[in-house]
Amino acid sequence: MRKLKIKINDKDYTLEMNRNTVKWLEANGFDLEQFGAKPVTYYDLLWTSLFLVNHRDVNPNLALKLMESYSESKKSVAKVVAFAIDEYTSFINALAGTNSTETDEELEIIEA
Numbered sequence: 001m002r003k004l005k006i007k008i009n010d011k012d013y014t015l016e017m018n019r020n021t022v023k024w025l026e027a028n029g030f031d032l033e034q035f036g037a038k039p040v041t042y043y044d045l046l047w048t049s050l051f052l053v054n055h056r057d058v059n060p061n062l063a064l065k066l067m068e069s070y071s072e073s074k075k076s077v078a079k080v081v082a083f084a085i086d087e088y089t090s091f092i093n094a095l096a097g098t099n100s101t102e103t104d105e106e107l108e109i110i111e112a
Helices: 019-027 039-049 060-072 077-096
Strands: 003-008 011-016
Touching: 003 060, 003 077, 011 077, 019 039, 019 077, 039 060, 039 077, 060 077
Parallel strands: none
Antiparallel strands: 003 011
16 A cells, blocks of 8 residues: 655654554445545545554544644645545455456355
8 A cells, every 4th residue: 555645734644544444434434435425524534544554643633633734734635535535445446356467266156
């Protein structure tokens, strides 16, 4: 998975996703297909999730304050959230093997 480095209030943050991040998103009700129905909630969840791997001291409230500071400094929060969506989608695709170019052994499916 990729990492994104940003600076907020003169502090560097390394943002990324991993399996635990995806599990946290799902436990908090995230469903990418429902993004249009709950854009603000999911926007905040995606932003917050990126801090979980490398910045455990950043709780959800602090993450949202950092988002506000980032926005006030004329930087694009939307680009960071787009990065989160790309990473989430990449993780799900890798998990499902949908983007794999490898030829795995064939599975023999037996009817029960």
